[in-house]
Amino acid sequence: MPVKPSLPRSAGARLAVAAAGLLGLSALLYLAAFLYAGTQVPRGTTVSGVDIGGMSPKSAAAKLDRDLGERSRRPMTLRAGSRSATLDPRQAGLSLDSRATVDAAMRGRHTVPALVESMTGGRDVEPRVRVDRARLDAAVTRLGKIFGRPAREGRVVFEGTTPVAVPPRDGTGVDPSLAAQRVRSAFPSRTEVELPHGPLRPRTTEATVRQAAAGPARTAVSAPIVISAEGERVSVAPAAFAPHLTFRADARGGLQPDFDTGRLVAALGPRLRTLQRPARDATYTVRNGVPRLSPSRDGKRIDLRALDAALPAATTGHRPREVAARLVPARPRVTTEAARRLGIRERISTFTTRFPCCAPRVRNIQTISRILDGRIVRPGETFSLNGTVGRRDRARGFVEAPMILNGRFVNDVGGGVSQFTTTMFNAVFFGGLEDVQHTPHSFHISRYPAGRESTVSYPQPDFRWRNDSPYGVLIDTSFTGTSVTVTFWSTRRYEIRSQSSARYAVRGFESRTESGPGCIPMPGAEGFKIDVWRIFKRDGKVVRRQKFHTTYLPEPRVTCGG
Known part of the structure; x- marks a missing residue:
């Protein structure tokens, strides 16, 4: 039997010592x-x-x-x-x-x-x-x-229940997704970013859009869609769902049905009460200057994500055109027990702005006031106006009224809600709460306090503030035909004072005459800069100062003629 060679004992010992040394050194x-x-x-x-x-x-x-x-x-x-x-x-x-x-x-x-x-x-x-x-x-x-000019994908929309082909359009400029990527990569090390510039091509073709309008889109509105849940059924006519249906481009350049399910459900509103019951938050109602608790209630709601995934299949020619909606529990954001612990006991701020009566914008101000009245913002929660209210639409009572876009007055559904936003911003300001995102108007509007106002649009710019206190904040709104008021109830932490600089860097405005059905007169106003300080006091002593700097552009004077 062969014998394996072995190292001398002294060599083996030396290896063991070396290995131990390496381990020890490590x-x-x-x-x-x-x-x-x-x-x-x-x-x-x-x-x-x-x-x-x-x-x-x-x-x-x-x-x-x-x-x-x-x-x-x-x-x-x-x-x-x-x-x-x-x-x-x-x-x-x-x-x-x-x-x-x-x-x-x-x-x-x-x-x-x-x-x-x-x-x-x-x-x-x-x-x-x-x-x-x-x-x-x-x-x-x-x-x-x-x-x-950005490229535009082709799509099919509906006028009533008639499919309308919107052809694609070539563009030139910067690809938004690539631009966002370049900006993200540069921030915060570099403040100058070069973006590639060139032709932009849509994925869809005119032929694809025409085919979709003549075929699948007509089939989609050829019969009602039935939404059912737990034995209850609601039939939705094409005239009711077509405004919320669009055939949009997919990744391969084809067109697929796409529902704005949230708006569809909101538009159906009372008709879906047999299928779902909204939860009710605990809140407080103010009576004789005292907040009184109203209890919460559990509910059930349609799972919008599941409904959104199921609706497109119901637009094909296959029968039945029925969608089984999935119901999920609807829990209140604020339960009765949680509301009792929030420390909502006194008024911490209130602010009122005024406006002439009877214009369409007044209805929008009153509508958004009703939506937000009684809402509680919990400790640490960030309130987003767009996230809470969503897109302003006719289904919930908003109407078309003038708003500012790119330095001009234009008509849009929900115009005027910036007045409510400004009113709430001042309630935040004087309530000593954290300003997260506010955007002043491009030029100064005389009915708002200079440097203490905010515009809003959907989806941006938003208006957001954070309840950085250990107490809940109750939003209490009220209005008349000529004013809107926002009051916050909580536990007072600070006394707030506002101090403003004089207007500086004043710039004059130009005057011009325009024509056309879309022309809206503008009175004209000087542009200027202004600084506003929010002064926080506790027990009469200043504990903090916060500066807000605002630059207003000159508002042109526009006369409509012709």
């Missing part, structure tokens, strides 16, 4: 790395040129907020060809996430490679960024019109 190196790194950010770590090495995570985040925070709030200049546009990162939903950046810098700091890296010059960490995709996409899409 352990010592790891211990050294651990002790060297400790609980601090690794030495030599930089973020976009800001050195945070050797600092505690809290101090490093504070330094990034201080040094990079200001840079991240600077306007970004977007260039495409010979044109340029300015983008406000905050309004576009971009902000620096200092804490996440520091966490990334701390990751793996106790490893030997990280120790070696730290001792040989350190490393640069990419800043982490918070991105609100909806706001970024909306902002870039708006600016895209400056760089050219």
Whole structure:
């Protein structure tokens, strides 16, 4: 039997000793790395040129907020060809996430490679960024019109129950999705971004759109659709669902039915009461100056996502054209027990704005007031006007009225709700609550306090504020034919005072005459800049000052003739 060769005992011992030595050295190196790194950010770590090495995570985040925070709030200049546009990162939903950046810098700091890296010059960490995709996409899409004419996909819409083909259209300029990607990559390190500029092609063709209008779209409105749930059935006629149906482009350039299910359900409203019962939040009603609790109630509602997925199949020629709606529990946002613990006991702010009676915009102001009356904003919750109210539409009582768009008066459904927004902004201001997003009008409107007002549109610009108090906030609205009032009830934390600068950098306005059925007269107003300070007091002592800077453009004087 062959005998395996073996190393001399002395050689084996030497190998064992060497292996043990290597293990010991590795352990010592790891211990050294651990002790060297400790609980601090690794030495030599930089973020976009800001050195945070050797600092505690809290101090490093504070330094990034201080040094990079200001840079991240600077306007970004977007260039495409010979044109340029300015983008406000905050309004576009971009902000620096200092804490996440520091966490990334701390990751793996106790490893030997990280120790070696730290001792040989350190490393640069990419800043982490918070991105609100909806706001970024909306902002870039708006600016895209400056760089050219966006491509338009073909689609089929309905006039009554008649399909109407909307042909595709070539464009030129900047691809919005690519522009959003470039902006996101540049922020916050660079404030100038070059965007590729060129022709834009839609995916659809005119022939595809005509075929869809003549075939599938006509079939879609050829018979009612039945929505059923738990033995109850509601028949929806084509005239009722066609306004909420559009044939839109898919990824391959074809057209598919697409329902605006939320608006369809809202439009059907009372007809769906046999299928669903909305939950009712606990709230307070104010009687004789005292908030009194009204209890909550559970409900059931149609699952909109499931209904949205099922509705398109019901538009084909196959029978039956029936959709089984799935019902899900509808829980109140605020239960009775939760409402009792919210500390809603006194008025913390109230504000009133006035307007001439009887114009169509008055109805819109009153409609949005009814929708939001009695709503409770919980501690830590961010209130979004667009997120709460949604698109203003005729189904809920909004009507067409003048609004400001691109520095001009135009008619749109829901026009005038900015007056309610301004009223609520001032209730937020004097209630000492956190302003998250407000957008002043492009030019000053005399019925609003200069520097303390906000516009709103759907989906952007939104109006958002955060209840940064430990108490709930009750929104109490009221109106007359010539005024609207928003009152907040909660537990008072501050006394708030407002202080305004004089108007400066005043600019005159131009006058011109225009014609056409869409012309709306404009009175004209000077442009100017103004600063407003919100002064927080507690027990008579100033504890904080917050500055709001506003620039108003001159409003042209437009006379309609011809």
